[in-house]
Amino acid sequence: MSEQKLQSQTVQTTGHAWDGDLQEYNNPLPVWWVYTFYATVIFALVYWTLYPSWPLGKGWIGGVSNITYVNSEGETKTHSWNTRALLLADLNKAAVTQKPYFDKVAAMPYEQIAQDPDMSGFIISAGKSLFAENCAACHQAGGQGVIGFFPNLTDDDWLYGGSYEKIHETLLGGRRGYMPAFSEVLNGEQIDQLANYVASLSSIGHDATKATAGDVLFHSETAACYYCHTSDATGRKDIGAPNLTDNIWLWADVPAADTAEGKVAAIRGVIAGGLNKGVMPAWSGRLSPEQIKVLTVYVHELGGGQ
Amino acid sequence: MNFNFKHEWIETNIGLMSVLTMLAISVGGLVEIAPLFFIDETIEKVEGVRPYTPLEQRGRDIYQREGCYACHSQMIRPFRDEKLRYGHYSLAAESQYDHPFQWGSKRTGPDLARVGGKYSNEWHVQHMVAPRSMVPESVMPNYPWLLSTPLDISDITNRLKALRKVGVPYSLSQAEYDANVTKFGETVAGQLHIPDAQKNLIEQANFGNYDGDRTGISEMDALVAYLQVLGTMVDFSKYTDDAFVEFR
Numbered sequence: 001m002s003e004q005k006l007q008s009q010t011v012q013t014t015g016h017a018w019d020g021d022l023q024e025y026n027n028p029l030p031v032w033w034v035y036t037f038y039a040t041v042i043f044a045l046v047y048w049t050l051y052p053s054w055p056l057g058k059g060w061i062g063g064v065s066n067i068t069y070v071n072s073e074g075e076t077k078t079h080s081w082n083t084r085a086l087l088l089a090d091l092n093k094a095a096v097t098q099k100p101y102f103d104k105v106a107a108m109p110y111e112q113i114a115q116d117p118d119m120s121g122f123i124i125s126a127g128k129s130l131f132a133e134n135c136a137a138c139h140q141a142g143g144q145g146v147i148g149f150f151p152n153l154t155d156d157d158w159l160y161g162g163s164y165e166k167i168h169e170t171l172l173g174g175r176r177g178y179m180p181a182f183s184e185v186l187n188g189e190q191i192d193q194l195a196n197y198v199a200s201l202s203s204i205g206h207d208a209t210k211a212t213a214g215d216v217l218f219h220s221e222t223a224a225c226y227y228c229h230t231s232d233a234t235g236r237k238d239i240g241a242p243n244l245t246d247n248i249w250l251w252a253d254v255p256a257a258d259t260a261e262g263k264v265a266a267i268r269g270v271i272a273g274g275l276n277k278g279v280m281p282a283w284s285g286r287l288s289p290e291q292i293k294v295l296t297v298y299v300h301e302l303g304g305g306q
Numbered sequence: 307m308n309f310n311f312k313h314e315w316i317e318t319n320i321g322l323m324s325v326l327t328m329l330a331i332s333v334g335g336l337v338e339i340a341p342l343f344f345i346d347e348t349i350e351k352v353e354g355v356r357p358y359t360p361l362e363q364r365g366r367d368i369y370q371r372e373g374c375y376a377c378h379s380q381m382i383r384p385f386r387d388e389k390l391r392y393g394h395y396s397l398a399a400e401s402q403y404d405h406p407f408q409w410g411s412k413r414t415g416p417d418l419a420r421v422g423g424k425y426s427n428e429w430h431v432q433h434m435v436a437p438r439s440m441v442p443e444s445v446m447p448n449y450p451w452l453l454s455t456p457l458d459i460s461d462i463t464n465r466l467k468a469l470r471k472v473g474v475p476y477s478l479s480q481a482e483y484d485a486n487v488t489k490f491g492e493t494v495a496g497q498l499h500i501p502d503a504q505k506n507l508i509e510q511a512n513f514g515n516y517d518g519d520r521t522g523i524s525e526m527d528a529l530v531a532y533l534q535v536l537g538t539m540v541d542f543s544k545y546t547d548d549a550f551v552e553f554r
Contacts, residue, residue, distance in 0.1 A: 052554075055341045058348060071548050082554035087384040087395070088547055094386065133391055137441060138429050146439065149432060277518065279426035285543070286393065286424065 051081055101126075102290040110164035113297050120301075127298025130291055134283070135299075143302045147253050149277070154303040157248040159240040159278075162306035166237070168296040170280065171287075177240050177278020179228075179251075182271050186223060193217055194225065195268040201233050202247035205260025240278065251275055349398040350553050354539045356490050357403040357474045358532070359497040360462050360507035361514075365532025367465065368525050369408070372449060379410030380419040380536065393420040394542045397550065403474050415446060420537030427516050430530045452526040453517060462503045476500050 013023040048054065051063040062080035069089035071077050079085040095102075101122045105113060113119045132141065139145050143153035151159060159177070160170050182191060197214025199206040218225045218233070226233075228241035235243040242250065249255060252266040283292055299305070316323050341348065358366060369375070382388050384395040396419050401407045425433075432439060435453055437446040470476040476498050477483040486495035497506050511523040516530035 055337060057340070058344045071546070073546070077548060077551075079551055079554075082551070083384045084395070084551045084554050087386060087389060088551060090386045091389065134424070137425055137433075140442075149428065149440075276515075277426070277428040279428060281423055281426060 098126075105290050105293050110293075110297055110300070113293075114301060123294055123297045123301070126291075127294050130287070130295050131298055134287065135295070138280075143299065145250070147249060147255065148251065151250050152248075152304075153299055155248055156304045156306065157243060157246055158237065158304065158306065159235075159242055159250075161237045162300070162304055164296055164300055164305070167299050167305070168292065171292050171295055171299075172282065172284045174282035175240060175278065175280040177275055179241075179270070179275040181274030182223065183273065186217075186271075190217055190223070191268055191271050192264075194223060194271055195264045198233075198244050198267050198271075199260075199264050201245045202254075204247070204254065204263050206264060251278075349402065350550055352397060352399045352540045353544070354541060355399050355402060356494050356539060357469075357476060357498055358535070359510055360466065360503040361510040361528050362532045362535050363465065363469070364457060364459070364462065364507065365528035365530070368452070368529045369532060370406075372452075374418075375408050375410050377412065377414035377446070378416065378418045379413050380407075380417065381409040382417055382419045388417070392417050393537065396537075397540065400537070400540060405469055405472050405474065415444075418533070418536055422534045422536040422538035427514075427530050427534065428518055430533055431517050431526055434526065434529070452529060453519070453524055455525045457511075457523045457525050457528050459504055459507055459523065462507055463500055466500045466503050470500070476503075 011025050011027055014026045017023050048061070049063065050065045052060055053063065054061045065081040066078050067081055067085040067089050068076060068078045069085060070092050071088065077085075101119070104116075104119060105122075108116070108119070113123060131139075131143070135143075138150040139153050140150075145152035156162065158166070160166055160175060182194075186194070193210045193214035194217055195214070196206040196210035197212075197218055200208070200211040200214075217223045218229075219231055228239060229235050229244055230241075233244040235241045249266075252270045254263045254266050257263040257266050283295075287295070316326060357363075380396070380401070382392045382394065382396045389395060396409075400419075401409065429440060431453065433441070433446075434449045436448055436450075437444040466474075466476045467478070470478065475482070475486060475489070477486050477495070478500050483495055483499050486498050489495075490498070496502065497510075499506075508523065510531065511527045512520070514527070514531060516528075516534070517524050517526035
């Protein structure tokens, strides 16, 4: 600030003089600042009147603005403004729009939903977001699964069955896979024989002599593989025992192995170590019955539904 | 009334100015502090919330040690998108035994307040060891050492004692245990008894086998046990949507 400008000002000083000539200007606050300040005070008063504001021990001043919403029982509720009521109002507004579709989902049989062009559009869009949030972490975005961990939902091989009813059952209650470890019951040679037999079922390169011995072992009481995988090795869907004859692999990472020996070794690993995984969480507590039905149709339509 | 207020009265009287400054500041303080004295009466009453078992608590310690809170919040806000993605909004009652709470304010990863039961144990283990093998677009770091590091359980008693000091109802005496039986039931009360902490921890880890390896108790066992209990204590099917709105 130049000396010239200082001299030209006509603002009063505070009246004091320090050290003989040291004076202090008493400038008024800028007008825009003062009015902005008054505006914020008025804003606060309006805000306190409309919305919940001051705490009063166990309670608070609720404010005069209200939120009206229809609750899950269909009753109209009015509550002083708060974010929880706001959420319910928001959810119910969306529910009203979606209701015709979800009502149809609840009422229609699966086959009809899948064939109705209007509904299949809804299933694809609603199912896609439900699948992305809840299922894709394990089964991956397209439902292709992860070998060694989570089943492929797009092929026609199903552990527990690929009908609408079975998929629905899987979603509702979850699943828990189990296969005992055979390393304590069988010796290394026997496990190798079994692995060669299982490889032979899918026409993978194998040792024919070992496979013949494995065939006997498979159907014997010693290994008793046929209890779960059945005597023709096509598996039991009621307990999730896989079909061993279709060259579709989940637990043994056969496709990744380059050589025939590698493929047999992958099978050997599963027989020796058993499986205590293949856990699918139950969704009945987390998703609504209609959402589960949407997902059932969505998963069925991924390509493998039966 | 001829009352001509002048700011100079305050500005030239340091005593008056001090008093008025204190008053102005204390309003801000009181508004935040006073409600804390009534917190027991103002948080929602819900059934099922209990302190963590010794194994879960150790998992929680690892959660903090690894800084999971830097990317994951544990606070579902009452918005439609959050309700649809994560589930019911978080209640104050659900973190009443959390010291310190893990609400967080930053989400690089998803909110974990209700991750319990959403994925299987093996998913968690594999995802922790190599996140991108499960979620290709993930930016989460790998935590392979959790699986190979044995869990240090030697100091579990002291850890629970420390939490007891800040008000978590872990029991030391028979009287405290009996009080827990009344409050939480016998099964939970047994888990909260500090003298049995190490035994309980080992039992839960062996029974749950969270990391899929029965040969020992790893840090992964504890962390997965903790993740699988998050947000599962309150059964929201027992409450209507309105019940929590009435609390506001």
